[in-house]
Amino acid sequence: MKDFEYVRATTVSDALAQHERETTAYLAGGTNLVDHLRLGIRRPDRIVDISRLDLGGIEETPDGGLRVGANVRNADLAMSPLVRQRFPFVSQALLAGASGQIRAMASTGGNLLQRTRCVYFQDRSTPCNKREPGSGCSAIDGFGKYNALIGQSDQCVAVHPSDLCLPFAALDAVVHVTGRSGDRAIPFAEFHRLPGDDPSRDTNLEPGELIVAIEIPPLPWATRSRYRKVRDRASYAFALVSVAAALDIADGHVQDLRLALGGVSHKPYRAYLAEEQLRGRPATAEVFEVAIDAELAAAHPGGENAYKLPMLRRTVVAVLQELAEGAVR
Ligand SMILES: Cc1cc2nc3c(=O)[nH]c(=O)nc-3n(C[C@H](O)[C@H](O)[C@H](O)COP(=O)(O)OP(=O)(O)OC[C@H]3O[C@@H](n4cnc5c(N)ncnc54)[C@H](O)[C@@H]3O)c2cc1C
Ligand code: SF4
Numbered sequence: 220m221k222d223f224e225y226v227r228a229t230t231v232s233d234a235l236a237q238h239e240r241e242t243t244a245y246l247a248g249g250t251n252l253v254d255h256l257r258l259g260i261r262r263p264d265r266i267v268d269i270s271r272l273d274l275g276g277i278e279e280t281p282d283g284g285l286r287v288g289a290n291v292r293n294a295d296l297a298m299s300p301l302v303r304q305r306f307p308f309v310s311q312a313l314l315a316g317a318s319g320q321i322r323a324m325a326s327t328g329g330n331l332l333q334r335t336r337c338v339y340f341q342d343r344s345t346p347c348n349k350r351e352p353g354s355g356c357s358a359i360d361g362f363g364k365y366n367a368l369i370g371q372s373d374q375c376v377a378v379h380p381s382d383l384c385l386p387f388a389a390l391d392a393v394v395h396v397t398g399r400s401g402d403r404a405i406p407f408a409e410f411h412r413l414p415g416d417d418p419s420r421d422t423n424l425e426p427g428e429l430i431v432a433i434e435i436p437p438l439p440w441a442t443r444s445r446y447r448k449v450r451d452r453a454s455y456a457f458a459l460v461s462v463a464a465a466l467d468i469a470d471g472h473v474q475d476l477r478l479a480l481g482g483v484s485h486k487p488y489r490a491y492l493a494e495e496q497l498r499g500r501p502a503t504a505e506v507f508e509v510a511i512d513a514e515l516a517a518a519h520p521g522g523e524n525a526y527k528l529p530m531l532r533r534t535v536v537a538v539l540q541e542l543a544e545g546a547v548r
Contacts (some may be wrong), residue, residue: 221409223256223265223266224265224266224535226265227268228268228272230272231274231429233267234272234429238267238426242264243263243266243425243432244263246268246327247269247503249545250299251334251413255389259343269290274289274432282450284437285301285434286435287327290328296316296327298310301499305441306448307445308464308465309387311381311437311455311457312382312385313383316382318454328431330381331384331422331433332422332424333380334381335349335377336457338365339357349377349414352418354378358375363522364525365436365482366524368527369484370414370486372414374415375485377414379421379485381487386463393405394430394433395433395434396424396428397429399427404434409423411486412443412485441477443465443468444465446459446461447548449461449530460481462478462480462538463479464476464535465477465542466502466543468502471501472500473500476497478490478493480514493514496509496510499503507535508532511531511536512537513533
């Protein structure tokens with residue numbers, strides 16, 4: 220591991236001032252960054268510890284949403300009664316991720332910024348455009364089981380790894396950030412990037428910008444929501460595919476729907492087309508199948524990741540059926 224200077228920020232403005240060069244890294248829970256320091260994927264010469272900043276708290280907003288501080292631990296967010304009552308799939312997604320020990324360290328802000336689990340990205344002996352721009356992509360002709368289906372480029376075919384980001388995408392969460400040029404609010408759909416010709420950038424954060432909070436707008440019917448993750452083993456594994464859904468239903472018909480898919484793309488994938496097709500339609504397995512098939516028509520699978528298509532189809536239909544059958548009105 221390369222030597223670095225360690226400083227602990229005392230305030231947000233102190234953190235921004237300490238992040239004075241591109242080779243600085245913020246440290247929150249350290250569960251992703253420290254791995255990358257050890258592997259030599261990140262080689263900062265200064266680390267600014269932000270874990271003691273006053274960026275905690277899960278607060279109700281006046282309109283019925285929630286504001287979650289960037290430093291709120293994944294375990295605390297998962298167990299928050301407000302989250303469990305209003306947005307159960309946020310809690311379910313968190314509990315489907317990592318292990319109890321990691322969730323106790325990992326922060327909400329850090330979860331959004333964790334980097335891909337592409338095996339080649341983590342192996343410095345192989346070419347990877349995300350790790351070393353211009354070096355090539357080992358996954359395109361290599362081990363393809365985990366590769367993306369939609370939005371990949373000829374520079375990178377990796378998928379986004381976070382579970383939490385799927386319900387956040389479905390809920391149209393807003394990421395509040397601050398930087399030297401001031402504060403800004405980034406809609407979740409614009410926060411993460413597709414790889415295009417620069418896969419080294421995962422998000423639209425500017426260098427030095429700090430996430431301060433994530434806001435979840437109100438969505439009263441998200442009380443009926445589910446997160447389901449399909450993985451190689453029962454715990455401690457990233458998603459092969461995953462589904463975050465919230466359903467508003469009346470008289471057996473879909474009134475409204477939010478649907479996000481994981482294991483699909485370089486960013487949390489919002490299934491807008493399926494949502495649009497399902498509004499006002501009968502809540503039946505056949506109708507759900509047609510809608511998800513329409514969404515997945517945009518997929519470009521390779522030989523080793525085509526299994527994800529039927530897996531996604533079945534998982535989406537099962538989750539929506541469960542939500543529909545749980546309907547009481
Ligand atoms: C073994 C293992 C299994 C895991 N399994 C899963 C899983 O199944 N599902 C899942 O979703 N996740 C999983 N994770 C990932 C884990 O959730 C993330 O590592 C964690 O959420 C990152 O949070 P952190 O606070 O530790 O971030 P850190 O490691 O401290 O930081 C991560 C990145 O975010 C930056 N950063 C952190 N906070 C801020 C901020 N407020 N503003 C700006 N930049 C910031 C850091 O500079 C760094 O680049 C797993 C991790 C491990 C180690
Ligand atoms: S898929 Fe992306 S992260 Fe994986 S090797 Fe290719 S460029 Fe690197």
